[in-house]
Amino acid sequence: xxRLLKISTTKSTASxxxxxxxxxxxxxxxxxxxxxxxxxxxxxxxxxGTPDSPNCGFSNLVVQILRMHGxxxxxxxxxxxxxxxxxxxxxxxxxxTIPQIYMNGEFIGGSxxxxxxxxNGDLIEELKKVGIRSALLDQQEDExxxx
Numbered sequence: 001x002x003r004l005l006k007i008s009t010t011k012s013t014a015s016x017x018x019x020x021x022x023x024x025x026x027x028x029x030x031x032x033x034x035x036x037x038x039x040x041x042x043x044x045x046x047x048x049g050t051p052d053s054p055n056c057g058f059s060n061l062v063v064q065i066l067r068m069h070g071x072x073x074x075x076x077x078x079x080x081x082x083x084x085x086x087x088x089x090x091x092x093x094x095x096x097t098i099p100q101i102y103m104n105g106e107f108i109g110g111s112x113x114x115x116x117x118x119x120n121g122d123l124i125e126e127l128k129k130v131g132i133r134s135a136l137l138d139q140q141e142d143e144x145x146x147x
């Protein structure tokens with residue numbers, strides 16, 4: 001039991017340290033800062049603009065796909081407001097385009113990957129893995145009840 005408690009405490013401490021690093025890091029493009037933004041988070045989007053006002057078509061596409069799935073609770077970071085973060089996230093993921101999507105700290109891809117996952121149904125499963133139920137499942141259930 002002590003070993004289990006120690007492992008749990010260690011994970012909690014590491015998570016807390018990442019949050020502190022993200023909050024108080026002066027270099028928003030640093031690996032430590034970005035770790036704090038994406039680790040232990042269900043869904044994070046680095047985009048141009050905000051979900052309410054996307055500043056590019058690709059960022060808008062990601063927001064629209066998430067809305068179709070009923071996803072409202074996610075963190076979004078406007079890279080246009082912070083050039084250090086904009087370059088830092090590209091270096092962090094080794095992916096040069098924005099938007100970028102992370103689930104449970106794992107880089108998923110950009111708008112093209114999100115669109116493909118939406119089309120082939122994989123997005124429903126990926127959302128489920130992070131504890132988010134897609135609204136499209138409810139829509140399918142309603143259609144099955146009516147049909």
